[in-house]
Amino acid sequence: MTARDLNGTVDDATLREVVRLACRAPSVHNTQPWRWRIDGARLELHVDRSRQLTVADPDGRDLLISCGAALHHAAVAAAGLGVPAHVVRFPDASDPDHLATLTLAPGSRTPRALAELHALEQRRTDRRRFTSWPIPDERLAKLAASVEHHDVHVLPLTDVSVRFRVELLISRAMTLQDGDEALGEEQRRWIDHSRSDGVPSDRVPDVDVYPSHRRSRFSPPPSQDSRHQLVESTDGLLAICTEKDDRTGWLEAGEALSGLWLHATTDGLSVVPLSQVIEVAETRVALRHEVFGALVAPQILLRIGWQEIARSELEPTPRRPVEDVLLP
Structure with a gap:
């Protein structure tokens, strides 16, 4: 199955892969405070309030920053898979937890898009202490x-x-x-x-x-x-x-x-x-x-x-399955 079907639209498998890659985004304490809905060729990003840190983050600042990272990851994933997205933020004034809608359409996979997708798959949060080499x-x-x-x-x-x-x-x-x-x-x-x-x-x-x-x-x-x-x-x-x-x-x-x-x-x-x-x-x-x-x-x-060159590569931190983050 490819990113587009015979009618030139985006198939469900590609949409689910965009969601999977978007969920690789960093989030505060790896709370993953987001939900997604697939609607045709559109993806909706919603905040998951049940995962808010109510003591540390009563205003939802870290919550929204985490969701913003997932939104950018989704756009990078879509472009890297050849279905670049048009993003509308806060599309529904009556629903403040609906943060964005991405409309995907078949397009070209540019070298930049492929490089960013590779970086997305390689990104880690490595809390081990840096080397003493200064950053210019x-x-x-x-x-x-x-x-x-x-x-x-x-x-x-x-x-x-x-x-x-x-x-x-x-x-x-x-x-x-x-x-x-x-x-x-x-x-x-x-x-x-x-x-x-x-x-x-x-x-x-x-x-x-x-x-x-x-x-x-x-x-x-x-x-x-x-x-x-x-x-x-x-x-x-x-x-x-x-x-x-x-x-x-x-x-x-x-x-x-x-x-x-x-x-x-x-x-x-x-x-x-x-x-x-x-x-x-x-x-x-x-x-x-x-x-x-x-x-x-x-x-x-x-x-x-800088991390030490000889230091072992970290495995990705755990993520919820796509089925757990999809809204009906």
């Missing part, structure tokens, strides 16, 4: 410029004083989250959540900020040495920011995250999202005003680095 500023700037959405700004953070302030805010956010028992319990539920979602415990390194290593409120505060420096001086640091701090901006930030991550994968770079500083209201406000001058709304920070 020009390489970071090129990666930032790869995002082409006019309402999204990807800003390299290279100034020493700016990085120092950002690292202090990240540390402050971590400290505030460490003392939140409900938050810790919510995040622990997504470690080894099931065979098809959540974060496998063997993917959480010993030195990291992930919730399985969160101390309880009764534990003594860790020393600076025991916590380890979250952002090394050789790491690249990028901020994905939007002009609007609303549902539209969050969805667009997720699309930008996906596009940037695929470009990084092609360039042999590793990406680790840092969302804590955005999730905590105090540090989010400080980041927006003290670092970005209130000109844009930061949505997510990214650490960029």
Whole structure:
């Protein structure tokens, strides 16, 4: 069966393959908070509210960023399979959880589309510590410029004083989250959540900020040495920011995250999202005003680095079967 039938339309097998590949998108704690509906040659993306982190993400910012990444993955998959999509965001004003509709039609498979599809299949979230090889500023700037959405700004953070302030805010956010028992319990539920979602415990390194290593409120505060420096001086640091701090901006930030991550994968770079500083209201406000001058709304920070060449390749983290994410 091919991507088009005798009438030149898109067949069901191809539509399901686009959904499968879209579900490879990164999501907060691998919650995969999306549902899809196949309607003829159209795919509808809907948010799955049952998978929202109600303690860490009461406004749904991370939820929409995750869905935006899935939307971009779907568009990349469709183009790579030769059925490029026309995307309409928020097509139904009466249904805010209907995030986008993609209309697919047979077309050509360009070299760029094939390269992006290959990057999609190779992309991983590798939380293992980077090597000490620095990321050149020009390489970071090129990666930032790869995002082409006019309402999204990807800003390299290279100034020493700016990085120092950002690292202090990240540390402050971590400290505030460490003392939140409900938050810790919510995040622990997504470690080894099931065979098809959540974060496998063997993917959480010993030195990291992930919730399985969160101390309880009764534990003594860790020393600076025991916590380890979250952002090394050789790491690249990028901020994905939007002009609007609303549902539209969050969805667009997720699309930008996906596009940037695929470009990084092609360039042999590793990406680790840092969302804590955005999730905590105090540090989010400080980041927006003290670092970005209130000109844009930061949505997510990214650490960029190199993984060791000889390091073993990670298997994909688990994903829900296509049947589980399809709406009737």
